[in-house]
Amino acid sequence: MEVADLKILLVDDDTFILKLLTKMLMNQGLKYITACDNGADALDKMNDPVTCPDLILLDLNMPNMDGIEFVRYLVERHYQGSLVLVSGEDERMLKTAEKLVHAHKIPMLGYLHKPVTPDKLIEIINKWTPSPERSQSSATKRIYGADDLQQAITNLELVNYYQPKVAVKTGDVIGVETLVRWQHPTDGLIFPDQFISTAEKHGLINDLTSLVLSQAFSQARIWHEQGYLLRVAINVSMDNLASLNFQDLVVNLAIENGLSPQNIVLEVTESQLMGPDARVPLEVLTRLRLKRFHLSIDDFGTGHSSMAQLRDIPFDELKIDQGFVHRAWADETLRAIYDASLSMAKQLGMEVVAEGVADKQDWNFLRRTGCDYGQGNFISKPILAADFIHWLAEWQDRVNQELLTDSV
Ligand code: C2E
Ligand code: CA
Ligand code: CA
Numbered sequence: 553m554e555v556a557d558l559k560i561l562l563v564d565d566d567t568f569i570l571k572l573l574t575k576m577l578m579n580q581g582l583k584y585i586t587a588c589d590n591g592a593d594a595l596d597k598m599n600d601p602v603t604c605p606d607l608i609l610l611d612l613n614m615p616n617m618d619g620i621e622f623v624r625y626l627v628e629r630h631y632q633g634s635l636v637l638v639s640g641e642d643e644r645m646l647k648t649a650e651k652l653v654h655a656h657k658i659p660m661l662g663y664l665h666k667p668v669t670p671d672k673l674i675e676i677i678n679k680w681t682p683s684p685e686r687s688q689s690s691a692t693k694r695i696y697g698a699d700d701l702q703q704a705i706t707n708l709e710l711v712n713y714y715q716p717k718v719a720v721k722t723g724d725v726i727g728v729e730t731l732v733r734w735q736h737p738t739d740g741l742i743f744p745d746q747f748i749s750t751a752e753k754h755g756l757i758n759d760l761t762s763l764v765l766s767q768a769f770s771q772a773r774i775w776h777e778q779g780y781l782l783r784v785a786i787n788v789s790m791d792n793l794a795s796l797n798f799q800d801l802v803v804n805l806a807i808e809n810g811l812s813p814q815n816i817v818l819e820v821t822e823s824q825l826m827g828p829d830a831r832v833p834l835e836v837l838t839r840l841r842l843k844r845f846h847l848s849i850d851d852f853g854t855g856h857s858s859m860a861q862l863r864d865i866p867f868d869e870l871k872i873d874q875g876f877v878h879r880a881w882a883d884e885t886l887r888a889i890y891d892a893s894l895s896m897a898k899q900l901g902m903e904v905v906a907e908g909v910a911d912k913q914d915w916n917f918l919r920r921t922g923c924d925y926g927q928g929n930f931i932s933k934p935i936l937a938a939d940f941i942h943w944l945a946e947w948q949d950r951v952n953q954e955l956l957t958d959s960v
Contacts, residue, residue: 553606553682559584561605563594563622564638565614569666573609576670580677591617595625599695599749606633607680609664612645620649624854624875627656629745634659636676640666648885655879655886696734696747698754704734704747705759711735712767713934716943717785717905717927720918723951725944726925727783727817730768731934732760748789757791758798765805771937772816773809780944785817785848793820793833799840806845813844817869821850834864841866848905852893862900870897874908874928881917894923915955 560582562573570587577585586603588594591614597603608626612619619637626635635658639646646663653660661679664672696704704710714728734742751757765786772784792798806816818840841847848869849861853876861867872893880886890906897904906918909928918926932943 555677555680556581556583558582558607558677558680559603559605560586561594561597561603561608562587563589563591563608563614563619564611565589566611569611569638569668573668573673576668576673577677579670580674582677590614591619591622591625594622595629598629598631601694604633607636607661607677608633609636609638612637612639612649613642618645620645620652621854623649623652623656623658624873626658627652627875630743631658634661634680636661636664638664638666638668651883651885652875655875655883694746696742696750698750698756701734701747701750701754701756701760704736705756705763708763709735709737710760710763710767712764712771712937714768714771714784714937714940715927715934716932716947717783717925718931718947720906720915720923720926723947723955725780725782725947727785727815728940729785729817729819729927729934730764730787732764732787733934752789752791757789758795761786761789761792762801765802769805769809769811769816772811774937775940776811776815780940781815783815783817783846784811785819787850788818788820790820790833793836796832796836799836799843802840802845803843813840814846817846817848819848819850819871830864837865841868851907852897853889862896867902869903869905871905871907871927872923874910877906877918877928878908878910878914881913891921894921916958919958 560577562570562585564570564573567589570589574585574587586597586605588597598605610619610622635653637646637649637653637660650660662676664676711733713731713733715731716725717727717729718725732744734747736742748757751760768784768786772782775782802816802818806813820837837847846868847865848871849865849867850871851873852870853873870893872890876886876889876893880890894904903924905925905927906923907927909915909918909926909930911930914928915926915930932947935943
């Protein structure tokens with residue numbers, strides 16, 4: 553691909569800058585330019601294959617969703633393109649954003665300081681090179697449509713994977729998080745970032761969640777019957793909580809499978825809780841909590857209203873987002889956010905799960921800092937239920953041999 557064929561997304565709250573950058577790029581022969589004056593619109597553009605960019609020019613200082621939060625969303629969506637950060641004078645923001653971008657291996661072409669000059673802009677754009685691996689996966693990565701997904705749900709093509717959560721002090725396995733995948737008849741194993749947003753947008757999320765729930769609960773029952781008293785966590789979308797029927801579904805499925813509510817965890821992503829009318833979700837969550845189901849605030853640290861949610865909803869568990877866990881031992885900024893999340897959760901009497909524990913150094917860091925539970929590829933990748941017992945035996949060996957010594 554030539555530079556002139558690049559699809560470029562500009563994200564800046566200043567519409568004058570948007571116009572200016574667009575003009576400068578067009579003068580250089582670039583044709584496919586999309587401009588957004590806020591992060592939410594930009595994320596929408598990314599869902600559309602026509603406007604999904606190869607390169608994003610991102611302003612850091614924006615009201616509502618700032619550039620750092622936007623980068624977090626890019627990571628969640630496994631963004632395959634490159635990034636240029638555009639900033640006024642806030643060096644601290646720039647540094648933090650740069651670290652996040654690097655930690656997640658998004659290729660960054662550089663910074664543009666405002667005011668942006670045409671020379672600098674072109675110099676940076678010309679640094680763009682296609683990475684064979686990434687461009688191939690971006691070509692094969694598609695967001696599936698509603699009809700395909702509906703059929704997948706009807707044909708029971710969704711498969712639950714389970715990722716263990718373990719106690720950091722003892723290595724005990726306390727539970728698993730259910731992560732759905734789609735075993736596509738021709739395309740292979742498809743990850744949730746390629747179909748959850750479709751489900752939410754096209755009213756399929758309740759069907760999807762019902763299927764995930766019923767498979768997870770019957771698996772929990774099997775584990776309990778085999779003597780593994782695992783807590784099973786499910787990811788709940790905000791749209792699931794928009795209806796009062798959701799709690800009946802959860803309660804009935806728990807009863808059918810003989811599960812006690814304490815062994816079921818509902819993980820809710822905080823940024824999803826910010827909808828215009830939060831009353832129904834609040835009511836649903838509070839009633840489930842009254843019945844002793846466990847509530848977990850997911851991806852903590854990535855949204856804006858984390859504190860408000862902690863105030864309004866009686867969560868039992870807080871999951872520190874993987875962006876603030878992996879390599880927090882090596883990075884002051886990540887460490888500060890990690891520490892603050894941990895101590896806030898403790899003060900509120902919540903249990904803390906650190907997500908994204910990816911290596912031994914992360915694991916030792918959790919042990920040093922007194923985090924309750926860990927989850928991540930270092931412990932176990934998400935696995936099929938059929939592989940659980942085999943993994944458990946291996947895990948117990950690792951725990952006995954090396955994971956509880958205090959070598960750092
Ligand atoms: P999440 O709830 O934050 O789930 C954790 C994600 O991090 C999973 O990605 C998991 O595979 C990945 N992960 C775990 N350990 C590591 C690690 O050490 N390093 C790295 N880099 N990644 C790690 P996955 O399975 O692709 O799921 C992505 C997201 O999709 C989930 O994020 C969750 O928000 C959503 N999701 C998954 N299943 C469901 C579901 O049944 N319903 C709904 N509504 N959302 C779901
Ligand atoms: Ca989760
Ligand atoms: Ca999470």
